[in-house]
Amino acid sequence: MDGNPITPAGMAAMRARYEQLIHGDRPVIVEVVRWAAGNGDRSENGDYIYGRQKLREIDRELGHLAKRMTAARVVDPARQTERGKVLFGCSVEIADDDGNRRTFTLVGDDEQDAAANLIGWSAPIARALRGARLGDMRIVRLPGGDKNLEIVTIIWPAEHPG
Template sequence: MSDGNPITPAGMASLRARYDHLLHGERPPVVETVRWAAGNGDRSENGDYIYGRKRLREIDRELGHLAKRMAAARVVDPATQTERHKVLFGCTVEIADDDDNRRTLTLVGDDEQDASRNRIGWSAPLARALRGAKLGDVRVVRLPGGEKNWEVMAINWP
């Protein structure tokens, strides 16, 4: 599953919700403000016009980015995974290093990663090293600070 940009159904729904909010919630009032400000005459000294246009560009740039991410994404539902004995996209894995420091991580799409919730992106170095591992496997992760060994202690699925 290394091809494409995998994303969970919840992750895709979140991208769509953000896109819809920008397109239908934030953009129309800004367009209306710019239209109103443009009708007031001199645009070079019109703050509403200048800042409205700037905000409109920001919204349009983010809409373009979200559209590209959604077009490139491939929705993968972890609940339908058949090889539940391996570390694959969507699983939650408990790992331990050589000093028995344990971490529990969920492998999600790169657009869904959130370190504060222990969700790491599919293309992160640790996720790449753990792909396909089975219970008890030890994987070496190469990081800028050096190599670190991680043993798979548990694999859980939604």
């Protein structure tokens, strides 16, 4: 899969964050900076200095989000027709050599969250499992050493009507 895939939910979350920054957070900070600038000496004005710093942070994040949204290619996992393989957007249950099982979902790199079991498409484990079928064994090369993983279950979201 070429480009920077992202799920519809991931793109919606990225857009929501962008909108919150541009229409919510940034105008508030601009107003604080404007107010603080009117208070005289800016060199020792904590509100002004902090506000300018916060504006730079917001502008950096806005730029980053704009680039990522432009580069992103929305892929709806519910419309995947080849459901017998581990592909972008599926949830997969794996078992290692010790019998430990783990389930996670393969998502875009911009929406990965290990605590929520969302693994980025470019992560080593995702790269190793791409295209695998039920029962296949794959080797994942990790900093702690190689791991043998078996595909136990592949789960796809329900297809959207229309």
